[in-house]
Amino acid sequence: MMGRLSFTNLTALAAGLAFLYAPIAILIVYSFNASRLVTVWGGWSLVWYAALLEDRAMIDAALASLGIAFASAALATVLGTLAALALTRIARFRGRLLFAAMIYAPLVMPEVITGLSLLLLFVAIDLDRGFFTIIMAHTSLTMCFVTVIIQSRLVGFDRSLEEAAMDLGCPPGRTFLTITLPLIMPAVIAGFLLAFSLSLDDLVIASFTTGPGATTLPIRIYSEVRLGVKPEINAVCTIFIAVIAVAVIAASLIGKSRERGGAPLAA
Amino acid sequence: MSSTQDRSPDGAQRNPGTDERAGKAAPDFASLHPGYESAIRGAPRNTPHRSPAARLAIVVPYLWLIAFFLVPFLIVLKISLSQTAISQPPYEPVFDVAAGLQGVRDFLAGLSLANYFTLAGDDLYLFSYLKSLTVATFSTAMLVLCGFPIAYAMARAPRRTQPLLVTLIILPFWTSFLIRVYAWINILQHDGLFNQALLALGVVSEPVTWLATDTAVYIGLVYSYLPFMVLPLYAGLEKLDPTLLEAAADLGCPRWKAFCLVTVPLALPGLGAGALLCFIPIVGEFVVPDLLGGSESTMIGQTLWTEFFANKDWPVASAVAVVLVILLVGPIVVYQHLQARAIEER
Numbered sequence: 001m002m003g004r005l006s007f008t009n010l011t012a013l014a015a016g017l018a019f020l021y022a023p024i025a026i027l028i029v030y031s032f033n034a035s036r037l038v039t040v041w042g043g044w045s046l047v048w049y050a051a052l053l054e055d056r057a058m059i060d061a062a063l064a065s066l067g068i069a070f071a072s073a074a075l076a077t078v079l080g081t082l083a084a085l086a087l088t089r090i091a092r093f094r095g096r097l098l099f100a101a102m103i104y105a106p107l108v109m110p111e112v113i114t115g116l117s118l119l120l121l122f123v124a125i126d127l128d129r130g131f132f133t134i135i136m137a138h139t140s141l142t143m144c145f146v147t148v149i150i151q152s153r154l155v156g157f158d159r160s161l162e163e164a165a166m167d168l169g170c171p172p173g174r175t176f177l178t179i180t181l182p183l184i185m186p187a188v189i190a191g192f193l194l195a196f197s198l199s200l201d202d203l204v205i206a207s208f209t210t211g212p213g214a215t216t217l218p219i220r221i222y223s224e225v226r227l228g229v230k231p232e233i234n235a236v237c238t239i240f241i242a243v244i245a246v247a248v249i250a251a252s253l254i255g256k257s258r259e260r261g262g263a264p265l266a267a
Numbered sequence: 268m269s270s271t272q273d274r275s276p277d278g279a280q281r282n283p284g285t286d287e288r289a290g291k292a293a294p295d296f297a298s299l300h301p302g303y304e305s306a307i308r309g310a311p312r313n314t315p316h317r318s319p320a321a322r323l324a325i326v327v328p329y330l331w332l333i334a335f336f337l338v339p340f341l342i343v344l345k346i347s348l349s350q351t352a353i354s355q356p357p358y359e360p361v362f363d364v365a366a367g368l369q370g371v372r373d374f375l376a377g378l379s380l381a382n383y384f385t386l387a388g389d390d391l392y393l394f395s396y397l398k399s400l401t402v403a404t405f406s407t408a409m410l411v412l413c414g415f416p417i418a419y420a421m422a423r424a425p426r427r428t429q430p431l432l433v434t435l436i437i438l439p440f441w442t443s444f445l446i447r448v449y450a451w452i453n454i455l456q457h458d459g460l461f462n463q464a465l466l467a468l469g470v471v472s473e474p475v476t477w478l479a480t481d482t483a484v485y486i487g488l489v490y491s492y493l494p495f496m497v498l499p500l501y502a503g504l505e506k507l508d509p510t511l512l513e514a515a516a517d518l519g520c521p522r523w524k525a526f527c528l529v530t531v532p533l534a535l536p537g538l539g540a541g542a543l544l545c546f547i548p549i550v551g552e553f554v555v556p557d558l559l560g561g562s563e564s565t566m567i568g569q570t571l572w573t574e575f576f577a578n579k580d581w582p583v584a585s586a587v588a589v590v591l592v593i594l595l596v597g598p599i600v601v602y603q604h605l606q607a608r609a610i611e612e613r
Contacts, residue, residue, distance in 0.1 A: 005420060005423060005424055005425075006423070008416075008420075009416075009419065009420035009423050009424075010420070012416035012417055012419070012420040013417060013420040013421065013424070013432070016413070016416070016417035016420075016436075016493070016497070017435060017436075019413075019490065019493070020435075020436070020439045020490070020493060020494075021439070023447065023450035023451055023453070023454055023490070024439065024442065024446075024447065024450055026450065026453060026454060026460060027446070027449075027450040027453060030453060079327065079328045079331055080328075082323070082324045082327050082328050083324075083328035083329075083332075085324045086321075086324040086325040086328065086329075089321075089324075090321055090324070090325065093325055095329070098337075099325070099328075099329055099332070100603065100607055101603055102332040102333070102336050102337060103332070104602065104603040104606045104607070105336075105599055105603060106336060107602075107606075108543065108544060108547040108548055108598075108599060108602055109547075109548075109551075109595075109599070110547070110548055110550065110551020110552070110553075110568060110591065110595070111548075111551070111553065111568075112551050112553050112568045112571045112572060112588070113343075113551060113571075113588045113591060113592060116343060116571065116575060116584060116585065116588050117336075117339035117340050117342065117343045117588070118335065118339050120339060120342045120343055120346055120581070120585070121334075121335070121338060121339040121342055123356050124342050124356075136335065137335075139331075139335075140331065140332070140335035140336060143328065143331070147328075148606070148610070151610055152610055155610055155611070172318075172320060173320075176320075194441075197441050197443075200443070201443040201444055201445065203444075203445050203554060204553055204554065207576075208575075218443070218445050221445060221446075221449070222445060225445075225449050225452065225558065226558075229449075229452055229453055229456065233449065234453070237443070237446040237449065237450075240442070240443055240446060241442050241443075241446065244441050244442050244443070245438075245441075245442075248438065248441050252434070
């Protein structure tokens with residue numbers, strides 16, 4: 001819009017970004033603190049990361065969380081893509097309003113309500129609670145986010161390519177796989193990653209829908225954090241942030257290479 | 268291949284005469300695959316017959332949402348009308364399918380509004396709801412005050428750097444909510460960095476208690492929800508054409524007045540979306556007040572959590588949830604309306 005930012009605007013931006021990033025940066029720096037006292041700087045050290053390797057419960061929780069996040073994100077991506085296609089491509093069907101409401105309402109619904117209602121469902125149908133129920137619960141929440149992301153991509157979609165393919169005799173299934181899907185792929189990947197990170201992150205819904213023996217990383221971190229700040233937790237959180245950062249950067253690089261005309265079916 | 272043009276469905280509508288001929292010679296391929304046709308283009312109105320693919324795209328997610336969103340709500344509603352019982356599941360009446368019609372009658376007779384009278388009769392719940400609404404209102408106002416200058420500066424930044432700025436605002440949202448709240452415990456605790464800095468600067472003479480106060484809750488909420496406010500605001504402000512402001516200036520309009528008459532109206536839809544996106548979840552927020560707030564007055568999300576996990580009173584927890592949903596129905600309907608419109612406008 002303009003060549004240069006005024007001093008006020010620059011200050012606003014700098015202050016805003018500092019506010020967003022300073023706490024995370026402090027957390028990362030203190031995860032390398034040699035001192036057991038979390039507020040005293042005792043020099044750089046990897047001692048808390050070494051301690052994590054010994055913490056079997058924490059590692060199990062992390063692996064469980066990754067598994068749950070992967071499974072629920074995959075399911076949510078399939079369901080979300082279908083829902084987005086239904087909402088953008090089919091102008092009218094019975095109950096469309098209810099369908100749209102059920103997609104948008106969970107986006108803002110307080111997590112305690114979503115968690116409680118899903119738990120009561122699982123109890124009512126007498127389903128044993130554990131990893132499986134957490135996956136179902138996370139899928140139900142994250143598919144709505146996937147739908148919104150893919151929907152916004154489908155709305156600005158040029159259908160002439162699909163029409164050309166069909167006019168030339170390409171069967172519908174193949175047209176979807178070779179034309180539509182590659183074109184919406186950046187949104188599908190973004191949706192998957194968002195679903196993955198939302199699932200990895202969730203404490204409240206997982207706490208409600210979990211059963212005996214099924215502990216996710218946020219549940220584990222939360223139970224430790226309630227007892228106070230610990231340097232090991234700083235280290236776990238740093239690894240957590242690093243994993244997410246790598247995933248997001250990878251996704252944006254994939255997106256960029258595709259825009260430059262990379263292989264259409266890669267990733 | 269001379270009749271290629273006539274084979275397209277559009278061509279068919281324009282030249283019905285030639286289509287007749289072409290139709291016999293080489294049938295329209297799209298019409299051979301009616302499934303995809305309707306799946307891709309949207310079925311014509313009032314068409315009862317829809318392709319299997321289109322039906323699949325509707326039915327699968329629809330059934331999933333009914334099973335995991337709508338039905339659970341009805342169950343919450345039902346259990347909110349039940350009573351606590353020392354049994355498994357810990358409430359009664361339990362619907363007994365085997366008892367047939369008599370079972371239905373017993374079941375209906377067992378329902379009561381007792382839990383709602385409990386909610387109405389106990390100040391604890393009333394204060395929790397009020398506290399949640401107050402905290403959500405004030406933190407949304409603070410988010411607007413903090414978010415607007417950031418969004419405005421982003422929209423004013425050079426075009427090339429804007430995508431980078433958007434990424435920088437989104438990135439913290441991808442890192443865990445729990446971790447971001449936890450990071451503030453590090454900073455705000457009694458001998459944390461914030462107090463150390465204040466002491467070093469001589470602002471205070473002894474450490475101030477930040478944790479377990481409402482101030483800490485507000486800091487945590489503004490921090491956690493800032494991207495949700497900045498991005499919709501930016502989306503509106505980014506569309507602002509600078510020539511509009513120049514025109515206003517040329518016509519002698521003072522800058523503040525041009526700001527009020529041109530910039531603010533453009534930002535209003537984004538402001539509304541951002542405010543709802545923050546306000547609704549904050550009312551039911553659990554993690555932030557639980558980790559950063561005090562224990563003497565709790566928000567409704569915490570009350571629900573305690574009823575459920577500590578008191579094991581599922582029916583009262585359900586009643587708390589039902590009342591919370593009723594409080595939020597208005598804002599949620601407005602949000603859904605805005606969301607659907609925003610996507611259709613793109």
